[in-house]
Amino acid sequence: MSYGLGVLDDRESPAGIGQLDRREFLQLSGGLLSAAAFGTTVFRAAPARAHSLGEFTPDLTEDDPDVLFIHSVCQMCHSRCGIKCKIRDGVLLKIDGNPWHPNNRGEDERLSYATPLAAARHERGRLCPKGQSGIQTVYDPFRIQHPLKRTGPRGSGSWRTISWEQAFSEIAATINALIPYGVRLTQMIDPDNADVGPIANQLLFSPGRSVEGSFHDRIFKAGYGTQNYRLDHTSICETSHHVANENCLLYDHLKKKGGPTHLKPDFDGAEYMIIFGANPVEANFPMVALGRKFADMRARGGKIVVVDPRLSNSAARADQWVPVIPGGDAALGMGMARVILDGGLFNAGYLRNANPAGAGAAGEPTFTDATWLVIVQSDHPSAGLFLTAAEAGVASPVDAANPVCIAEGTGAVTEAAVSGSSPPPVVGELDPRDPGQGSVTVNGIKCRSAFGLYADRVREKTVAEYASVCGVSEQTIIELATELTAHGRKASVWTYRGVVQHTNGTYAHLAVKTLNLLIGNVDYAGGLSKGGGSYDEKKAEGGLDTSVVPGGVTPSGVRIDRAKAAYVPSKTYFSGRPAPRPWFPLATHGNFQEVVPSIQEQYPYAAKVLITYWNAWPYSVPGGRRVWEETVANEALLPLFVAISPVMGEVAAWADYILPDTTYLEKWSFPGTTPTITTKFAGFQQPVVGRFDGRTIGDNGSWTFNPEAPNEYTPYLPDTKQFTDILIGLAKAIDPSFPGTGASGFENGAPCRRAWDFFR
Template sequence: MGEGKSNEQPGTTAASVDRRDFLKVTGTVAAAAALLPAVLRESTASAAPDPTEDDTDVVFIHSTCQMCHSRCGIKAKVLAGQLLKIDGNPWHPNNRGEDERLTYATTPAAARTQFGRLCPKGQAGVQTLYDPLRIQHPLKRVGARGSGRWETITWTQAFTEIAARVNALIPFSSRNTTNIDDGSVDLGKIANQLILSPGRSIEKSVSERVFKTAYGSVNYGIDHTSICEVSHHTGNEYMTLDHVTAAQGPNHFKTDMLKAEYMIVFGGNPVEANFPMLALARLNADMRDLARAGGPGRVVIVDPRFSNSAAKADTWVPIRPGGDSALALGMARVILGAGTYNAAYLRLANKAAATAATDSTYTDATWLVIVQPGHANQGKFLTAAEAGLSAPLDAANPVCVRDSDGVTIEAAVRGTSPAAAVGRLEPGAGSDTVVNGIACRTAFELYRGAVFEHSLHEYATLCGVSETTITTLATDFTSHGRKASAWTYRGAVQHTNGTYTQLSVMALNWLIGNVDWAGGLAKGGGGWSEVTATGGVDTAAVTGAPTRVGPRMDRAKGSVYNSTKSYYVGYPTPRPWFPFGSHGVFQELIPSIEDAYPYPAKVLFTYWNAWPYSVPGGKATWERTVSDEVKLPLFVAISPVMGEVAAWADYVLPDTTFLEKWSFPGGTPTILTKFTPFQQPVVGAYDGTVIGGTGTWSFNPTATNAYTPFLPDTMMYADILINLAKAISTSFPGVGASAFGAAGGLDRAWDMFKHQVNNAVINVGTSIGGAAITAADFIARGGAFANPGTSYDTANPNLLNSKYGGVLHFYVPAFATTTDSITGVKYRGTANWTPISHCNGVPVDDPAYPMQLVTYKSVLHGQGRTNVNPWLMVMQPQNYVDLAVSDARTLGIETGDRVRIVSVSNPSGVVGTARVIEGQRPGVVAVMHHFGHWEQSSRPHAVDGTATSFDQSRGSGLTVNPVMRLDDYLGNVSLQDPIGGSVSFNDTRVRVEPAS
């Protein structure tokens, strides 16, 4: 199987370079060598290796990686101000297991010779920093948009001109008093016509301070989550919604893999692409070591592809793409039929009952839901008042039928101190329970009803997994007590039925009651806040902040559509509204600007954004829209490289890499212990002094710390935002002198991050090992990390130390009582099977296109940005069109053949190289993401009349986003989940044909 060799030489890409291009490519090497530190010149065997860790001239700086979203700890090895190498942070729980990571008390001196583990992307980060094709000065467009012609300008000119153009379009002084449309005042004020779209942002504390709080735009951050896995988040948030406080619980749960006996992953790739890959790969190996030793530790991967994770699992379930919900519902049907769910747990109707049962969470399984047709509150939980309870703790209390007698209606949750309530799961025994004349069913009955809408045979057909396999999975899942769990990621939820898929999979967990249990499902250890602290500085507070009103451009995240609004036009609306799109709807940004709905845009700022490259079907809509200066009068891209977004901007402001900025990156629930990681520059200069310039260098937290990046005419994102705000107005709230009141001003990034470091240090207090930590401790270690061995509850080691402890819903009243803005039909409150559909509810049916397209990610590449890293490109220089052996045989295609992929939405299609493999479900076409760039230094631009250096190999391979299915009703956007707002990456029907 030669084609499976990972260590491919890059001949496929370079071979296509003709002689003329070859000369061009090699001609750029001189520029490369000029940027590269002398110590990093390519070695031969005789070259002296890097100085070792005992060299006293070497300085180590601990920070956080951003080559992907795992945010692992890094240890930067710096000599004379030059980054030599990146290793893992030995204190960080991503980078080392509980048995080998350092205690916080371990000194930085002792840690010099300690290495955390680090993936190939992280190690290649040095090449992101020293990429010779980075943008080195601010650029202003001199040709038409997208023409690739630029002039170099100064930062002063950039800020001055951009501010003047922003203010001409949206006068600063009236930004929050002038209506966008006097005829439709609910659209809000003109501040909303300024949009920030950060693809990835871990600097929200700065960007939201500037654009959300101080400027007052509702469009302060239309970010990428909907092209990642947002329906997974949305499902979790509403299944953990506390209906008393309206607080949402964790949006991300993961298996406690230290003690798990069984883990089934729907559409996730833990040892490759899910995050944090470092920890997941280590823990996956630990689980399977146990299994080999005859113990538990079974891993099941549900994926149409035989991913590396599937290769390292006990069971691979090659599912039909989009069928994950059917598989989970099929498993539920088996479990409910066999009665193998944890009924004792499900009967716990409130926290008091959970506590009495030495449990942590409880569910809504026994709560009554009004199903009376025509009742004003149909679809909501029956309240104590509606039930006619006398002297209830709280009139709005949901109620259940007391299990012990099957008759008494009692209040479940709300109120100051409700008694333990243990309810009956199915009081109606197939009929409605009528309370005070109101017909009701329990949440569990409604869930069971939805599960039983289809037979096991139907579910098997829908998901393409046999009834026998579904039954085996269900039996195994319920054979490990609390130490089994199921979770999803991108592959399962980036479908039009994504939120329902999340509900279907998570309900399996509720059935066995595994949340907060050792070996079950964990919300993660969490971290200490940096935003504010008692005795610290509230870094979110802004004096003189205006009020924000109106819907967002993507009509998500709290945007309200109902008949009380001036923009209400009934159903259908011109474009969909996303009342549950709690993380925004990234793919709606450009189509909405094109349609000027709900209002016209005026200014767009982007940061870390690759919209036309990364959004399915986005390229054509992007080019139509951003080339139109009426629809988008001003467009500023903040980007370190000339990517697919920056190429169309009016101004490109070159920010720094992740190795040259501060942030508080946060963590993931795979880590059970508490930690607050820190990101800080590892090269550059503070107040003119080079970082790591000498072996005795150390960071001084009390200095001004004005930061100069490695490329001195680039600028840290936070500094760009601060300067931009000050240029827009000398009275811009929240920045400048006394921005933090008595605690000082905000004129440069450190002015804010110094307070956040102090806040984190205050909040940590003495909770790590009993001794107070200092800012110096925090900075030297790259954050604060609870010591190893703090994963479990010391009082009850069967439970996790960090608990969710709240309600888990089978039923989401908010969904069931909300009308879809296109179909005019209400959503459903429980898990259910819903076919893949256009936004108007019409199922996707492209009979002339017999195959289904899916995409996936590699461990060697991160999103769309690692084509600049030679070490990664040489390991994996291009992608392929992966075809199952049986399909390839039918199509007459062999490995290496050029093939074309076409769809209804893109009949001319895209072309790539076929790779025929056994490890793929027949009928599926799979293409790795990361490749097929048409910009990002893969072609020359003209700056100041001179062609820029480029590297054609950065455009190797193909991207299939341009063939993905557009929504028939909307036309200019991909298929999407109407509830969570997920873009659909995996629902496009295609045809594959030889490309001559």
């Protein structure tokens, strides 16, 4: 099909708002250049200066007192670099890097906050070409300028513009007709199948890489109560990585609460690093920072090895490239582990710390479960699980559910207390066994330590056998393992999408990631870092806890993608095996691929409403286009489809309504960055074009001054809205008392009537 643009704008722009066409923009920016070229007094060419970032090209805008600089955050990709936008007469002329932002300059290069603003005008951080081209996003002539309503069959490209008032009222009326608001949480989709939940779940919100998660959760989760409040893209990106990390880095054993989804290598302190499929030079995030850190580490004399089937840009710039058979990463990791175990090259002292107190007493930041005992007696009801203090017969345990180990030195069965106040430090034996036995018996139960079981699994193959699986020579595997263990904690192994996007991704990631635990580098300079973190705006002086929604509700039932739900006979949705479509009890970050096929098959229930935002489902899901078009073209399968999008695309083209949101250069949010950045900071995204003049556009294109909001923001395209404003408008149209919005939408009674109320 072709994506007909139809009628995008059938009325004139309001007077007083200059929407630039390409010619006007070139005239203005060309005017700046010609003024400088002819030596007017308006612009003086800045002399080229030696700088820590190298020789800067003179930038005429920096000496022009009429050029306004506004700092914000780039969203041309997920890296979220800081940007310094240069604006004259309301026109965005240039985007540079923010010299204060940790993505854009290294720790030793960043501007001091004491730098006078006049001096800071001449400072820039690095920015990639895509970030610089963001200027073309805001001035894209194909942006949608007004809400659109479909006038022909879905996908026909026939539209007419409508007002926001009409859009909100019609969409809300349709939603309420399909899913009566008052009973959305009490009326079951199928009374005979109550476990799938109430009719609220038939409203689906599917965002992509949104930076407004806390706000759309406020609307769709706490306000509306649909279990499908965030059918986001993570599973086509890195779910296998997150699931592996959460299980490998479990931080609350008793609550079965997963650990952090990311641990990143600390380039700044590292001596040696092996990178499996992470491509920091060309494709990772934050790319600008990673490229710099990669180069800096090598310049300092650090050694970088890249494991990749291709000679990628990263591999080409590394000290060593190790080509691996695609999907063979786990075998390479296990082969290295075999070398490390057989050679006694692992950090036994680190691994033996069995609880936080034990680690603390040893001066270690983290502990491991290496010494915890696992029940290996096949006829035991808890076979395969950690032996508990109760099962071990520990007298007066801190918590009967705590794990146990065999204490180092005494050989006593000991509770490895990970809970309770002031639990004693515990150091365990790594692989205790009864004399002449392959296991240790505790209270009549046969057990092995987690480390012992891991070693057994690693030793199922020889290094030569692992070499034949992964395509890396035995000698190279030995050399990699030997060098990894020769740098103390200042070494790491980093795995990412090249490893985790195979069908064995979670297990491959675990196999390779565990090498870090063998050298004990977690939370060490030069090892693995959990990052600097960010400041919590909720805890700022005068800040609100925006996650609290007065009158908020709690979703129930199962998601349409069946993530985090088990297909078991005790559930009403169980209908014998095999299930009509798979269920995904371990998918802690959703299953984006399943969203549209599930709508198509109306399993486990029919969808009524789909709202998308930053969503490119047919483009990003392999083979997705056919099922997408078959599904969304059928109004019986999807009665209402609303796309929130600034441009026409393969998703929006099929919608019933398109609500044009602003670009990232016309909105507020608090985008963070990744743990690769070890500086604690908070990013703030703010409008850099548009007007703060309290005027809003009316239905007839006239301007109305709003005395209640003298600082009300009007985007560059004045009849578009920030995403948060769209959600507030839609929520209020669905019900005037929609939780978390309106005159007293916040916990302290403050209003949540517009985007600024939320972000200020």
